[in-house]
Amino acid sequence: MVRHAYQDGPQRVTVRGQDAVVIMSVEEFRAARSGEASGTFRRIHAGPASRSA
Template identity: 85%
Template sequence: MGKQTQLSGSNRPVNPAMSGRWKLEDAKARFSEVVRHAREDGPQRVTVRGHDAVVIMSVEEFERLTPAAPRVPFVNFMEALHLSGLDLEREADHGRDVEL
């Protein structure tokens, strides 16, 4: 059976997999288990010194929460850069003379 690491208010050990909250050292030691629970049971919180620090979640959950970036046509992207103030003129380059 997995290591139980925290105590509840009634001083009973709390299994981090059941609570979805892991102390950093436990999450590091059992990372594959944390990932499995994130994929199967939902986001898992990792605490540092007793305070929530990060959340590990499945990529599907992350993509659901993150808005998709709109795709801008290339011409519109370039026009949006406002490069009209830059001097982009080039001197005519005719190569150089090389003795063979």
């Protein structure tokens, strides 16, 4: 999961079908905090796709 977050962008994790956390690289986190989030980060907020824990 960590490797996917680093290579492919933020990964949504669910617990019992409910969003729980998002795992992302430090670079993506810093960009999100500075307001320069990538398209991948914006899609993770909008999209229904998720990964189960």
